[in-house]
Amino acid sequence: MRNLILKLCLLIHVIFDVTFTLCSLGFYSPGWNFNFNDIWKTFDFTHYSYWTSPLDYVALSLLRQVSLLIAIIIVRRGKSEKLSKWMVIYDIFGIIGYMIAILKLLIFDETPELMKYPGIYMNTCSAVFLTFSLPFAIRKTLLIKKEEGDGAYERLENETTTESSSNIENGTSSNGTSSSSSESTENKKEEDDAVTKEEKEKRLPLSTHLWQIVKLCGKQWKWFSAAYSLLLIDCVLNLVEPALYSKMMSTAIQMKSYDVLKHACFVLALVQFSEATVNTVRYICMQYAERLTARNIRLGLFRSILHQDISFFDENKTGQLMSRITHDSESISNSLPVYIETTTNNLFMLFGSAPIMFYYSWQLSISTFITFPITLLMTKYYGLFVEKLSEKENDATAVSNETVEEVLSAIRTVRSFAAEKMEHLRYTRNTDAWFKISIKSVVVGTFYNYFWATMWNIEDVVIYLYGGYLTLNGRMAPEALLTYVFYHWRLHAALNAFSSLFSDVMKTIGSSRKVIHIMNRHPELDYEIGTETPEIVGNIIFEDVEFAYPTRKTAKVLNGISLSIEPGKTIALVGPSGNGKSTLVSLIQQFYAPQSGQILLDGTPVHNIDHHHYHTKIALVEQEPTLFSGTIRENILYGIENGTDEDMMRVSEMANVHEFVEKMEKGYDTKCGEKGVQMSGGQKQRIAIARALIRNPRVLILDEATSALDADSESMVQEALNRCAKERTVVVIAHRLSTVRSADRIAVIEKGNVTEMGNHEELMKNEEGLYYKLVSKQLGLDVKKEEKEEEKPIVDFF
Numbered sequence: 001m002r003n004l005i006l007k008l009c010l011l012i013h014v015i016f017d018v019t020f021t022l023c024s025l026g027f028y029s030p031g032w033n034f035n036f037n038d039i040w041k042t043f044d045f046t047h048y049s050y051w052t053s054p055l056d057y058v059a060l061s062l063l064r065q066v067s068l069l070i071a072i073i074i075v076r077r078g079k080s081e082k083l084s085k086w087m088v089i090y091d092i093f094g095i096i097g098y099m100i101a102i103l104k105l106l107i108f109d110e111t112p113e114l115m116k117y118p119g120i121y122m123n124t125c126s127a128v129f130l131t132f133s134l135p136f137a138i139r140k141t142l143l144i145k146k147e148e149g150d151g152a153y154e155r156l157e158n159e160t161t162t163e164s165s166s167n168i169e170n171g172t173s174s175n176g177t178s179s180s181s182s183e184s185t186e187n188k189k190e191e192d193d194a195v196t197k198e199e200k201e202k203r204l205p206l207s208t209h210l211w212q213i214v215k216l217c218g219k220q221w222k223w224f225s226a227a228y229s230l231l232l233i234d235c236v237l238n239l240v241e242p243a244l245y246s247k248m249m250s251t252a253i254q255m256k257s258y259d260v261l262k263h264a265c266f267v268l269a270l271v272q273f274s275e276a277t278v279n280t281v282r283y284i285c286m287q288y289a290e291r292l293t294a295r296n297i298r299l300g301l302f303r304s305i306l307h308q309d310i311s312f313f314d315e316n317k318t319g320q321l322m323s324r325i326t327h328d329s330e331s332i333s334n335s336l337p338v339y340i341e342t343t344t345n346n347l348f349m350l351f352g353s354a355p356i357m358f359y360y361s362w363q364l365s366i367s368t369f370i371t372f373p374i375t376l377l378m379t380k381y382y383g384l385f386v387e388k389l390s391e392k393e394n395d396a397t398a399v400s401n402e403t404v405e406e407v408l409s410a411i412r413t414v415r416s417f418a419a420e421k422m423e424h425l426r427y428t429r430n431t432d433a434w435f436k437i438s439i440k441s442v443v444v445g446t447f448y449n450y451f452w453a454t455m456w457n458i459e460d461v462v463i464y465l466y467g468g469y470l471t472l473n474g475r476m477a478p479e480a481l482l483t484y485v486f487y488h489w490r491l492h493a494a495l496n497a498f499s500s501l502f503s504d505v506m507k508t509i510g511s512s513r514k515v516i517h518i519m520n521r522h523p524e525l526d527y528e529i530g531t532e533t534p535e536i537v538g539n540i541i542f543e544d545v546e547f548a549y550p551t552r553k554t555a556k557v558l559n560g561i562s563l564s565i566e567p568g569k570t571i572a573l574v575g576p577s578g579n580g581k582s583t584l585v586s587l588i589q590q591f592y593a594p595q596s597g598q599i600l601l602d603g604t605p606v607h608n609i610d611h612h613h614y615h616t617k618i619a620l621v622e623q624e625p626t627l628f629s630g631t632i633r634e635n636i637l638y639g640i641e642n643g644t645d646e647d648m649m650r651v652s653e654m655a656n657v658h659e660f661v662e663k664m665e666k667g668y669d670t671k672c673g674e675k676g677v678q679m680s681g682g683q684k685q686r687i688a689i690a691r692a693l694i695r696n697p698r699v700l701i702l703d704e705a706t707s708a709l710d711a712d713s714e715s716m717v718q719e720a721l722n723r724c725a726k727e728r729t730v731v732v733i734a735h736r737l738s739t740v741r742s743a744d745r746i747a748v749i750e751k752g753n754v755t756e757m758g759n760h761e762e763l764m765k766n767e768e769g770l771y772y773k774l775v776s777k778q779l780g781l782d783v784k785k786e787e788k789e790e791e792k793p794i795v796d797f798f
């Protein structure tokens with residue numbers, strides 16, 4: 001149906017074009033009398049004269065129909081993609097048509113008698129309108145493709161733009177060949193940015209995206225409105241100032257009166273002072289609104305990032321996300337309001353100057369505007385280019401920031417592997433990628449400015465030449481020409497500001513794409529969905545759970561696992577490395593959601609339980625716990641709103657923290673350093689246990705909590721753990737036999753499934769079982785003998 005309507009629109013366009021152009025020819029005599037003879041006269045080639053014949057309008061119409069026909073043939077042959085890429089030719093054709101129509105009007109003006117024919121104006125208007133509307137009509141009707149299935153239509157051009165941009169960004173030219181190797185390295189890095197990939201898939205149309213930015217800034221509408229109101233006052237003062245001064249000064253000079261002069265100077269001073277005051281207050285309002293917007297965008301972005309599911313962080317790198325929060329978010333708040341300010345200011349100038357220019361000479365004015373569409377077209381394409389480039393530039397900045405972040409956070413590893421040079425090279429490569437893109441943007445920008453300067457010079461020459469000609473012919477007064485030139489300068493300044501404004505806006509759009517995308521992104525696993533707050537005993541059940549990590553969707557890690565963890569008991573998960581033990585823990589922690597099956601805590605599906613409630617009842621101690629850079633006190637009380645010192649002391653004693661803290665000069669106020677770097681491994685682990693215990697959890701998960709420690713620290717930590725394990729459900733992952741043998745139950749996890757279950761003694765009876773083999777491997781070949789000798793376990797876990 002929609003296709004039919006679009007075809008009908010195109011047909012109406014053609015009919016209107018042909019009939020209106022031909023009918024206008026019937027009005028080539030004074031007055032509004034339609035005359036068939038005038039039409040026949042036009043086609044009398046024997047008396048053709050360029051100065052008087054409207055045949056050019058017919059030729060233009062014919063050209064439009066031919067080019068439309070070509071477009072239809074191209075689309076019918078299934079080459080729509082090619083046509084959409086070459087739409088620039090139709091745009092250029094539109095501009096040439098416009099220029100011919102305007103030029104023809106000026107030519108007719110040379111014979112004043114002709115200017116009484118209404119047909120001339122009808123032809124000019126229709127030619128200008130139709131040559132412009134043709135590319136638009138092609139885009140809107142021919143360059144759409146039907147989506148399979150639902151009958152919806154989609155703009156082909158958007159798709160091609162995205163495709164071509166992704167081709168550019170993937171370092172692949174349209175013919176499929178790869179660009180230079182350095183570019184491909186840079187592009188590979190971009191591929192790593194999952195936000196980029198996802199954002200390209202879900203890219204918002206330009207208008208919607210712009211509207212989102214306006215909405216972000218619009219929250220401070222009161223301050224912005226105040227600033228813009230003051231701006232309007234400033235604009236009005238600016239516009240009336242010259243006229244006011246010249247009037248007052250000329251009156252003073254004519255009257256030869258000092259009093260009038262003094263009065264004029266007083267008014268002048270008053271206006272200047274008011275202008276300065278208005279500007280200062282406007283600046284304050286504007287700055288305040290901008291800073292508030294920046295603050296809100298940063299907070300919103302940070303909140304949105306915090307809200308994302310863990311798989312989002314698996315895919316996106318910290319440095320890149322930081323770049324979004326710090327650099328990209330600021331570029332929105334700093335630019336858009338300024339653009340609006342510049343637009344308002346220059347629109348005032350434009351609409352103030354243009355009517356005056358037309359008043360002095362409409363001929364000169366339309367000849368000035370003859371090149372206007374060329375500049376518009378250039379500005380459009382330049383803007384689109386700048387948008388893409390700016391997006392790439394921000395990506396490149398994010399990639400090099402990411403390198404810095406990664407290297408600084410792992411500086412000890414870098415030092416101990418003597419990888420400084422390698423990292424320096426990596427950073428140089430990334431920074432060079434950014435450098436190349438910014439140089440490209442400078443070069444293109446310079447050419448664009450050069451183009452503007454050239455157009456300006458051409459316009460100038462045209463004005464002086466044509467204006468001089470009109471003046472010499474007595475069709476324009478010399479003072480009028482001078483005044484016209486003066487206003488033309490003002491107009492040009494305004495247009496010039498618009499030219500850079502458009503590219504700046506596109507730049508902002510480029511850099512804001514990812515910010516808006518992240519802010520709009522809904523996590524697949526929303527931790528805020530659960531609302532139930534049941535009493536928790538600690539019975540965890542896995543029911544036929546299947547799971548694959550979102551980053552590797554095809555590689556199943558858990559294959560329909562079913563497992564029951566009884567309350568108050570200790571279960572040890574053992575098995576070969578990479579078989580899914582930590583994944584089970586991640587699912588209990590609700591870092592990910594299973595693809596099928598469910599996990600229940602005391603009969604309630606875990607995703608239905610309130611996030612905060614759930615994590616006060618389930619606590620995790622990892623192999624390498626992350627401490628925050630605050631004090632020991634802050635780390636133990638982390639996430640607890642009303643934690644007291646007594647609570648802290650109680651858990652510190654249970655976790656053997658107090659024992660080493662009391663020897664420290666600043667006690668619990670000792671700083672832990674970034675990621676706990678100022679603490680030993682054992683101390684970190686014990687603080688992490690205290691941090692877990694302060695919530696008084698019903699379920700304690702120990703993911704290789706002691707495996708990284710030396711014997712001394714391990715005994716300290718395990719002693720603490722033994723104490724805490726009482727009356728709690730404990731899930732322990734360990735590789736050492738000594739840590740699992742006294743668990744109530746041991747589950748052997750193999751290829752994402754439970755293959756054996758029982759206590760140590762039961763499992764050791766099955767000599768074909770994996771547990772038996774694992775134990776054999778650890779203790780030496782003769783298990784039983786070794787066991788008799790009681791191979792010194794490092795520490796008995798429970």
Ligand SMILES: Nc1ncnc2c1ncn2[C@@H]1O[C@H](COP(=O)(O)OP(=O)(O)OP(=O)(O)O)[C@@H](O)[C@H]1O
Binds near residue numbers: 314551552576581
């Ligand atoms: N965040 C992740 N994204 C994608 N794949 C992952 C992720 N974490 C783990 N994997 C993969 O999932 C599989 C199971 O990993 P898991 O950490 O659960 O094994 P594990 O049994 O705990 O191993 P180990 O005993 O060595 O800690 C592995 O193949 C691993 O590469």
